[in-house]
Amino acid sequence: MHSCGVTNTAIDLTRAARLFHALSDATRLGILQMLGDGERCVCDLQGDLDAAQSRLSFHLKVLKDAGLVTDRKEGRWSYYTLVPDTLGETHDVIRLLGTEQSKGRRLKIFGRCCG
Amino acid sequence: MHSCGVTNTAIDLTRAARLFHALSDATRLGILQMLGDGERCVCDLQGDLDAAQSRLSFHLKVLKDAGLVTDRKEGRWSYYTLVPDTLGETHDVIRLLGTEQSKGRRLKIFGRCCG
DNA sequence: CGAATCCATCAACTTCCACTGATCAACGAG
């Protein structure tokens, strides 16, 4: 399924890093928090987050590329929604990092592991 | 307690963003994963992650500044350890983001909220 | 149709990150 040479149980650190990067901005976290209340159009977010339109559009794209939100067009509006699965995935990564779990699950991307 | 004007129950998005930034790099995630097995000195990490010394030192500092790891000196070695509480904090942020929880918990940093 | 609204995208600019190579301090061994 996956294209990289990572074992099933290992965390895909590259993928995880991309997810965390999408979360590493207060504006984007603010967007996600608002979406926690349900679907929102960009103009709603604009008002509530007090952010310029192009700025918001930029951050929404980052979130969408990371798979954290999806959008839906209706008339001239774009409605954005959370993708719970991706948040769940992120959740899992942290849980795995925290516990003494990684024995025998080294990944390949760093070469020298699993030795 | 906190210096900012955020309510108790609200997520501190600025703080959260800083945490996620520290997690947004594959090398740093690799470090955390290794530390999941227990304390490590820098030279161990160097070998296992195949990273230059100054590069590793840089990333360890990022993790330390974020409160995700602590270090301890012994002789010429520096040993790094996970800080489970901080990982737990991160964990909580994601859980709060994912659920329909944020009602009435808007934060101040965006001005127009809580209105 | 023409005007207004919603939003994505673009160019230009600035700021921030990560990496490299070098230096330096601290410590231990011979």
Next chain:
DNA sequence: CTCGTTGATCAGTGGAAGTTGATGGATTCG
């Protein structure tokens, strides 16, 4: 004391990321 090792820090560099303002497409309304 001298040398090798560990690891922090610094300066320089290239590239990525974020912001702003402007443009343009799509849609709706008068």
